[in-house]
Amino acid sequence: MTLQRAMTSPMVRRVGTLMGGTLAGQLAVFAVTPLLTRLYSPAAFSDFGLYMAISGIFSVLATLRLEAAVPIARTDTDAVGLTRLAIRSSVGVALIAAFFTALALHLGWFTSSANPWGLAVVVGVSVWLIGAFQALTALSIRRDEFGQIARAKTTQGMGLAAGQVILGLLSPSSLAFTAGDAGGRLAGLGQLLRGYRQAAEGTTFTSSARLLGVYREFPLYSMPAAGINALGSQAPILLLGLAFAPALAGLYVFANRLVAVPVGLIARTLSQVYLGEVGHVQARGGALQPVLTRYLLAALLAAGLGAGLVLLTAPWLVPWLFGEQWLAALPVLNALLLLAVIQVPASAVSQTLNATGHNRWQLAWDTGRLLAVVLAFVVAWQRGLDLAQTVWLYAGVSAACYAALIVAAYASLNRPGRPTPSPHEPLAQEEVP
Structure with missing residues (x-):
């Protein structure tokens, strides 16, 4: 394969488009890190790490991993049904994550200076939004809408960066640090939801039990x-x-x-x-x-x-x-x-x-x-x-x-x-x- 063919291959175009959006979003998050290290103490970073750890564990369970089946689903109807089911399951897992966080902090399993109930709510919101974003992104991948994913990732990265800085300026606490991250995850969802509605047009509803059986x-x-x-x-x-x-x-x-x-x-x-x-x-x-x-x-x-x-x-x-x-x-x-x-x-x-x-x-x-x-x-x-x-x-x-x-x-x-x-x-x- 010549260099020219390699640079114009579908792989390079897809990676370039998606990485461009992801890079813009991640650069926004990275760009505010010098501000965050001056707004928040190392102890606040420790609390933020606890929030990210719990959210990170439950967020991969939120969709029941059905989003991994969406790009390789056998029909478009299955793909839309799997996406819908993954978003719904995210709500239930988010509630479980919030309850676990409150219980773990109350029993002293983990140490945090943040309000236990406040941190629990923030964890639940984060898990739900991450799950929904993952499911909608998988459907866009199936539809080769990498430009849409790139725009959504850029918007979300800017939302994450802005949320942590703004709340940190108002109140540089551990809860503000975590809430800024969770709230920022709302950004970019609207663009992916539009793609979901377009994909759902003309498809029939599929039994959740059938989808869970096949996949x-x-x-x-x-x-x-x-x-x-x-x-x-x-x-x-x-x-x-x-x-x-x-x-x-x-x-x-x-x-x-x-x-x-x-x-x-x-x-x-x-x-x-x-x-x-x-x-x-x-x-x-x-x-x-x-x-x-x-x-x-x-x-x-x-x-x-x-x-x-x-x-x-x-x-x-x-x-x-x-x-x-x-x-x-x-x-x-x-x-x-x-x-x-x-x-x-x-x-x-x-x-x-x-x-x-x-x-x-x-x-x-x-x-x-x-x-x-x-x-x-x-x-x-x-x-x-x-x-x-x-x-x-x-x-x-x-x-x-x-x-x-x-x-x-x-x-x-x-x-x-x-x-x-x-x-x-x-x-x-x-x-x-």
Whole structure:
């Protein structure tokens, strides 16, 4: 493939469009970080990390993972029905998340200076909005509306940035920090809802029971796997909050926020476009290995260049941009950057196991990673490691787990799994009023 053909390929156009919108939104969030580090204390960052951890765990459960089935649904009617069902399920999971947060804070499972009931409400709102955004984004991916997704992500990023700054100026508290994030997630939903209404025109209502029966692999295996994966990802914030003072745990939250911007930008964008292309390739009966390799190498190149640039500039950039008090986070930041070099490629192609019908493999990997991460922290506590040493141990264990995920993705291409519903396999439709 010549360079000209590569640059004009559908993959590059889709990635470029989606990454442009995601980049604009993430840059808005990153641009206000120097203000946030001066408005909010490290302890407030620790509370924000707790909010993000709980929201992050429940938000991946909110849609029952049905949004992963939308791009590869066999009919447009199924896709719209799955989207509708995913949004409805988000409401119920959001209520459970709010109740859990209030109960956990009341029983003293976690430490937070924020009002327990206020934080619980904010968590519930965040989970609901994240779930709805995920479901609507998946439908837009199916419809190749990457420009619409890009605009929605840009709008949402600006809303997140503005909310945290405005509330911080009014009242620089932990609750303001979290509420600004949750409220900002409303931005961008309107654009995706318009696309949903257009897709729903002319389609018939489909029984939720039928959809859950046909696509049962996703709530049965993908949802638990996603929940366990989220636990593995958020475990450091929760466990560090138990082992270290809020000011120290806040250093990790700060470093993780800096790394999460490029990691989220590259991995999420490539993963969404990758899943959409996998659906098209499967519909044509084509080979998935070239697609997997192409996206894996693109993610590895982007992650390696980005991590190297930040590693070189962080010693003078961090104190200049964010203040001298955050210089202590540099060792933690370095560990997370090196982890990102393999985390981004693995995350970009992580849907391979689900798309090839190996949902159980995904569940097994997520369970193994969670156990490995928890074991790493147990070892760190037993050996009395400090914050930086603990994070380095966690990063090394996680890197090994992500390498195993890439190996499993390639192995899944050569072993038949449970057939994934395909657009060219018709199924009798059940219509309900």
